[in-house]
Amino acid sequence: xxxxxxxxxxxxxxxxxxxxxxxxxxxxxxxxxxxxxxxxxxxxxxxxxxxxxxxxxxxxxxxxxxxxxxxxxxxxxxxxxxxxxxxxxxxxxxxxxxxxxxxxxxxxxxxxxxxxxxxxxxxxxxxxxxxxxxxxxxxxxxxxxxxxxxxxxxxxxxxxxxxxxxxxxxxxxxxxxxxxxxxxxxxxxxxxxxxxxxxxxxxxxxxxxxxxxxxxxxxxxxxxxxxxxx
Amino acid sequence: xxxxxxxxxxxxxxxxxxxxxxxxxxxxxxxxxxxxxxxxxxxxxxxxxxxxxxxxxxxxxxxxxxxxxxxxxxxxxxxxxxxxxxxxxxxxxxxxxxxxxxxxxxxxxxxxxxxxxxxxxxxxxxxxxxxxxxxxxxxxxxxxxxxxxxxxxxxxxxxxxxxxxxxxxxxxxxxxxxxxxxxxxxxxxxxxxxxxxx
Ligand SMILES: [Zn+2]
Numbered sequence: 146x147x148x149x150x151x152x153x154x155x156x157x158x159x160x161x162x163x164x165x166x167x168x169x170x171x172x173x174x175x176x177x178x179x180x181x182x183x184x185x186x187x188x189x190x191x192x193x194x195x196x197x198x199x200x201x202x203x204x205x206x207x208x209x210x211x212x213x214x215x216x217x218x219x220x221x222x223x224x225x226x227x228x229x230x231x232x233x234x235x236x237x238x239x240x241x242x243x244x245x246x247x248x249x250x251x252x253x254x255x256x257x258x259x260x261x262x263x264x265x266x267x268x269x270x271x272x273x274x275x276x277x278x279x280x281x282x283x284x285x286x287x288x289x290x291x292x293x294x295x296x297x298x299x300x301x302x303x304x305x306x307x308x309x310x311x312x313x314x315x316x317x318x319x320x321x322x323x324x325x326x327x328x329x330x331x332x333x334x335x336x337x338x339x340x341x342x343x344x345x346x347x348x349x350x351x352x353x354x355x356x357x358x359x360x361x362x363x364x365x366x367x368x369x370x371x372x373x374x375x
Numbered sequence: 376x377x378x379x380x381x382x383x384x385x386x387x388x389x390x391x392x393x394x395x396x397x398x399x400x401x402x403x404x405x406x407x408x409x410x411x412x413x414x415x416x417x418x419x420x421x422x423x424x425x426x427x428x429x430x431x432x433x434x435x436x437x438x439x440x441x442x443x444x445x446x447x448x449x450x451x452x453x454x455x456x457x458x459x460x461x462x463x464x465x466x467x468x469x470x471x472x473x474x475x476x477x478x479x480x481x482x483x484x485x486x487x488x489x490x491x492x493x494x495x496x497x498x499x500x501x502x503x504x505x506x507x508x509x510x511x512x513x514x515x516x517x518x519x520x521x522x523x524x525x526x527x528x529x530x531x532x533x534x535x536x537x538x539x540x541x542x543x544x545x546x547x548x549x550x551x552x553x554x555x556x557x558x559x560x561x562x563x564x565x566x567x568x569x570x571x572x573x
Contacts, residue, residue, distance in 0.1 A: 157489045163394045194559040198522045220560075232526040240489050365488035368495075369530065 147207040151175065152221055154259065155198050156239045160186060166196060168215065169243060170204065171259060176250045177242065180206050182215045192218050199225045199235050199263055211248070223260070225267040230370075234266055234273045237366040238280055244359055245288050258283040274348065275338035281351045282333065290358050292350070294334035302327045306350055308357045323353045382408075434505070436498050437463050437481040446479065453477045455512040457505070459531055461485050461519055469517070477515070480505070485523040486530060494530060502531065506538035516544045520565075 152173040161167035166182040185192045192215075195202060201221030206213045227235055238259065246252070262276040285291050293311030298304075304312035305321040312330055315321070329346045332338070338347075356363075378386065382404060389400040407415040431437065432444035439445075446452065446466075456477025460466055466479050482497045494500070505511065514535045518524040532542045548566025549558060558566075 159490065191559075194561045227522070227525070229529050232522060232529060235522075236488050236526065243489060365491055365493050368493040369486065369488065369526070371494075 146209065146213065147205075148172075148175065149205045150203045150219070151205070152256070152260075153202050153204045154263075155196055155200065155202070156242050157198070158182075158196060168196065171242060171246075171256060172204070173253055173256045174251055176252050177246045177248050178206075179212050179248060180204075180215045181212060182218075185215075195220060198239060199227055201225070201260065201263075223264055223267075225263055227267060230273060231266045233366060233369040234277055235263065236369065237364065238262065238277070240364050240366045241281070241284055241355070244362075244364070245284060252287045255283055255287045272341065272344070274341075274344045278333075278338060278344075278347050278351060279336065281355060282336075285351075285354060285358070288358075290354070292333060292354060294330055298327045298330050298334065300326075300328040300331055304330060306330075306353070308354055323350055325350050431483075433501075435479045435481055436483060436501065437466060437479065451476075455510060456515060457509075457511045457513070458515040458517055459502070460517045461524065461527075465517060477513075482518070482527065485518060485521070485527040487523045497527070499530070499534065503534055503538070506535060506540055511540050513541050513543060516542065520547055520561075 154171045155168055156171050156177065157169040158166045161181060164184050164187045166185045168180045168182055170178050170180055172178055182192060182196055184190055185196055187193075195218050201223040203219045203221050204215060205217040206215050208214050242259070258280055262280040265276040266273060282292060292306075296312050298312065303315050304325050304327060305315050305319065306312050306323050306325050312325065312327075315324060325346060326343075329343045329350065332340060332343050333347060333350075338344075385404045386397070386400045389395055389403050390397065392400075395403070428440040429438050430440070432439040432447055433442050434447040435444060437444055437446070441448075453476045456475075457480055458469065458475060458477055459480045459482065460469070461482050461484060463481055463483075466481060469475055469479075480502050482499075484492055484497060486492060486494070486497065506514075514531065516528045516531060518527045518531075528544060535542045546569055548562060548569060549555065555563065
């Protein structure tokens with residue numbers, strides 16, 4: 146296989162042999178792939194500074210096996226220069242991608258959502274919540290665990306959200322968790338993140354569902370937000 | 376090609392050195408056996424001793440066989456300044472080339488949640504304790520310019536500010552003797568943004 150100028154983001158990299166990187170890359174058309182960037186850790190290597198997470202890239206690669214070789218890298222359309230909490234938010238998204246995606250499964254919509262989320266985070270928007278929630282919703286949907294929002298929902302009703310069955314109306318007192326207001330589920334169904342009062346509840350629901358599919362193994366990047374909100 | 380069992384084990388053991396593959400390991404093993412058995416025995420002794428005795432300084436986390444390393448114990452160092460670096464090699468580099476007289480904190484890495492490295496793994500609880508206990512006026516961040524280095528710098532900045540410690544970051548930009556057109560665009564934009572009046 147030989148692919149030219151594929152839009153891509155580095156999700157993770159680790160040292161490989163003496164001078165190379167082993168990269169996990171999210172590509173637009175090929176999903177999450179593993180690539181070797183030969184010699185990229187040598188001093189003075191031209192790729193050295195490009196091959197960082199959150200840089201929009203155009204990459205070419207080739208190979209026959211599961212592990213292919215990076216053959217060229219160019220800067221892509223966008224340039225992100227994350228500072229502060231935005232880096233944590235980016236690392237959080239990357240950890241979710243690595244934990245939930247299978248390699249070599251294309252997810253074009255997820256790629257776009259990820260790209261938009263990075264750009265939103267970079268655009269000095271007030272809150273990191275809407276881009277993260279949109280990304281989480283899309284990721285869950287793409288890996289087949291989407292939040293079930295096609296039920297007839299009433300804004301004024303409280304629901305127990307069952308990970309398998311979706312929202313179940315609650316009438317009396319209950320110990321079941323999580324309890325979510327109809328207006329929160331409706332906002333999620335409409336991709337509407339204009340009401341900041343719903344952010345806490347949205348995060349609570351998405352975290353509950355994500356934790357279920359992460360099999361109880363916590364996300365390391367959440368530690369960076371201790372005492373803060375993600 | 377077959378080696379005696381012990382020779383094979385020696386070659387395999389040598390391959391744990393960075394950059395040493397099968398061929399180099401074989402060359403090293405033959406060299407030591409043929410030409411420098413005394414040196415090899417000495418090396419084995421020192422390896423053994425170092426691996427057993429060298430731990431981390433309780434204050435700065437740098438490698439040390441003493442509970443507190445010589446640099447931290449040196450009363451002549453300026454204890455109001457604390458420079459945070461990623462590796463012991465960074466301390467060596469700074470000590471050799473800079474007239475810095477303050478103290479250090481060595482992270483032994485950087486924040487990298489995808490590799491399982493969070494604040495606790497970098498000993499940031501020890502650093503937080505130092506911010507509280509010691510009379511540190513300025514923390515100088517000398518972490519890398521990678522995404523992980525930036526995340527680490529940001530995390531420590533917030534910790535320091537929460538404890539009323541002022542924070543600075545070493546400058547980076549155009550290398551001495553460097554031609555502008557050979558510098559990567561990231562470094563160049565940094566050098567431009569962080570320019571100072573002359
Ligand atoms: Zn020390």
